[in-house]
Amino acid sequence: MSPIDLVDLAAVLVALLPAVVIALLLAAWLRRRTGTSVAWRCTQCPAHVSGLPRHKAQAWARQHAATHASQPASRR
Numbered sequence: 061m062s063p064i065d066l067v068d069l070a071a072v073l074v075a076l077l078p079a080v081v082i083a084l085l086l087a088a089w090l091r092r093r094t095g096t097s098v099a100w101r102c103t104q105c106p107a108h109v110s111g112l113p114r115h116k117a118q119a120w121a122r123q124h125a126a127t128h129a130s131q132p133a134s135r136r
Contacts, residue, residue, distance in 0.1 A: 104128050
């Protein structure tokens with residue numbers, strides 16, 4: 061390789077470096093966000109859930125809230 065080719069290659073690698081760093085940071089953020097275990101406690105009864113991923117805990121909370129919505133107001 062001639063010296064000019066090495067300079068061009070180095071310039072291309074340096075130009076791609078910010079994109080690689082941003083991609084790695086985004087991947088780490090998504091992995092942390094989607095893999096987080098959460099705890100949730102019902103405000104109307106003693107039910108709670110913990111150790112589930114965020115999306116599963118949210119689904120459980122929606123399903124549990126529906127059980128309260130189907131109960132008469134006097135039982136709440």
